Amino acid sequence: MSAVTPSAAEQGSAPGVGSGGTGSEAPPPADPSQDRWGRLVQDIARGNLLVVVASFVFAFIIGSILILIADTEVREALGYFFARPGDTFSAAWQSISQAYAAMFRGAVFDFPGFTRTLESLRADGGTGTYVWGPALMRGLRPLTETLTIATPLVIAACGMAVGFRAGLFNIGGTGQLIVGAMVAGYVGFTFQLPIVIHLLVALVVGVIAGAFWGGIAGFLKARFGANEVISTIMLNWIATYLLFFALKTSAFTGANQSQPTSPSVKDTASLPLLLGSQFRLHAGILLAIAVVVFLWWLMNRSTLGFQFRAVGSNPRAARVAGISPARASFAVMAVAGALVGLAGAVHILGTEKRLTDGIAGSLGFDAITVALLGRSGPVGIVLAGLLFAGLSTGGRYMETQQGVPLDLVSVIQALVVLFIAAPPLVRTLIGLRRVDNPGAGERRRRARATSGAGEDRTGATRNGGSSVVSTSSAATSQAPSFSGSSAAPDPAEPPGSAERSGARTETKGEDR
């Protein structure tokens, strides 16, 4: 390990690194442009982007297999596969392409709707913006729906991220969301207040309720050392049954007590619509953006956030520095609960309007996966939130159009998160090990052939090894709570590096 000295300058000029897996004899390639391209290929290969893309591809491939298994036509065609194999393939292609096309149509852009509106308006004699405007509105309707769904998801994921960054696994998103939505909804449909104040009061009580519910778990953790994973899960169920009970009382159901649904939130308390009454997109999205900025400020600029991160990365060191881990864990859970409670409030005041027994749906658990996929960072959460929202709106459309169960979406989402969490697996699957550690096999073979290794070759190997180590440790420091031991991410021991052990065996081989 002592031979490895990660440094940026060395990495940049490391001979053999930029050769892009060609494994040539001469360490520095003669052509500088080829070197640059090689390095680019490597950057892409090592960077997260390719892993992310490949993760999606694999997840969708597995999703396609599931679609095929579920599709009766494909199974029927498979029955006479050897007689007419073409039928199977065409049926398979039909079913997969139609399912994913429906998903896209439901999530991003409704092209058939767009052209239909365009043609009908043209037929009526419309021109210019009179045609394009409504047609585009029609086409982009799914996208606004995706944004609407993404709004509470992103807010809740920000709450989850606070916990993850502080090393606390808040699984209680569902409970905090339910409590926030319950209280905010109750204020929204019961009280009579002036227009802006009503909304603000409803949002604030939602936040307080969420903070309280999260705070219970935080208190139990701080005072009694209760495992937050267990206690938040139990609180989820308690909140769920509390909601069921509330929806049987006259205070929540209003006049019609037989239906487990509350009256609609009053107009004074609902979040204003942004694109007119045809679209569900509401001002909550602005709140979501504000929350994302708040998350960035909290975790990166504020003292409280520093304490959270310190406790998350090394509780013992934090205690030595004068931060009380117990108090911090209570604060973390309260802040996380507050944000998730806000998500619940936004969900009911903006999107749902009525409190039902399925108000939280899978939002709480989706928020966890979004936060994980977004690596608990603001930008990542926004992207992941949009993606998950798109998948679920598209999935719902796919279910109605193609009869593919919506559960496919949660399978795909889970697979994406799993794949992204294990970059080495993805790299192995797409055969990128070579690019990752260029010419490793070649050098090992050479080392075996000439047991007394030359000075220059050893240097090349060491440099190659060092660059791998530094990139993997950089990736770890980007996502401290994501891979490896969250309790104590030690910079000297970047976890999850199969490459690193490869590099190490290589060095051993050279030393022999």
Place this chain on the structure above:
Amino acid sequence: MSATTRLASDDAVVQKAVVDERPSTWWHLPLTTTILGVLGLIFFGLRGIPGASSTYGIAREKDLNPLGILPEQVTVPSMAASIVLAVIALLASAALWALQSRPHRLRPAIRNTLVGIFAVAWVLSFMTWVISERSLSVGTLLQSTVILAVPLAFGALSGVLSERAGVINIAIEGQLLFGAFGAALVGSLLGNVWAGLIAAPLVAVLMGALLALFAVGYQVQQIIVGVVLNVFAVGITSFFFGSVMSANPGMFNSPMRLPTLRIPLLADIPLIGSALFEQNILVYLMWVIVVVLTIALFRTRWGLRVRAVGEHPRAADTVGIKVNPTRWSNVLLGSAVAGLGGAMLTIGTGVAFGEDMSAGKGYIALAAMILGRYHPVGALLAALTFAFADSLQLRLGTMSAAEGGVSIPGDFLLMLPYVVALFAVAGVVGRVRVPAADGIPYVKQ
């Protein structure tokens, strides 16, 4: 004179040292029990229904009951009985105050006995209050407790197996679900319930393999893997349920049931006979596996190695124990055990597979494992406790509200197991010692 004062001061120092030996949280347990006891006394006893009576069914007609020693029913006045039981609970609490406040540590056996007395008295007080003007058959209650405990116990044992080897197993929920799914699917396809019983652990092992692959092989944060795998398990089983199974339920998802194996004579013992000796094979397997695992973990070489891997993997590696293979095999073994618990949900109770039918049982099993201090017997006892709360909830939910009786909203009853778990985890978990390397991936150096 001066000598005595010096002695006195010395004694004070000693006394202080002894006082310091007492944990600073000594008052938690007595305080909690006192609050609960007072609440019980007020709500179950003093605010109960005057003149009402509660009936417990004890011995059934066909039961073995020589000379009628046990009465068929016991009827008590609700209010008086509740008050007496609550007072007993409060006495246990007072004893805890007296013993815990003493400077030296209380022996765990005494403490546990007192807590046990408190819990039993408190629960009986609650039950007596809640069944005012109604009757409750204790034998049936215990029987359904054991049945409901099976998935929880198997799930908790799965947790014990993998966490003793240092792998956090949040994916119990998914393993149960896979087991239930596999049992229903294979049993239905082959038309043989025993095939389903064999298939359940095999299908659940898939889940364990995924957990081990990501947690051990790729060293992904283990809680994350568990949570995501649960989402995956719910998604994929619901997907097949919604597409393949619901298209042809007769072929893929027909309800079938493991036969009940009744042990003659023993099954006729009043109260506990039907609970212990009139069950299907999974229940008997549960007892066997708990015993086998306890011996295997704490009395065999294999168990020592597993625990070494969970406590100090580097040391284990140094003496030649293969750390990651041990973790792999334990996770796989654990998920197979959880699969048996999943089988109880479908073929064990004779229902077809349903969407998300484990419904949080895996998480309760997790709580049971922690509550049971990562010990098979403890896990079983905790699982039985949760199952008792669940069974009571079911009994009370199906009992029609009697005229003038107590009626608790059904949703609060449904909440009961989770509230019990929350209190239990908060109250007990502080004293639980987690395997030192639990959740930390091992990278060989």
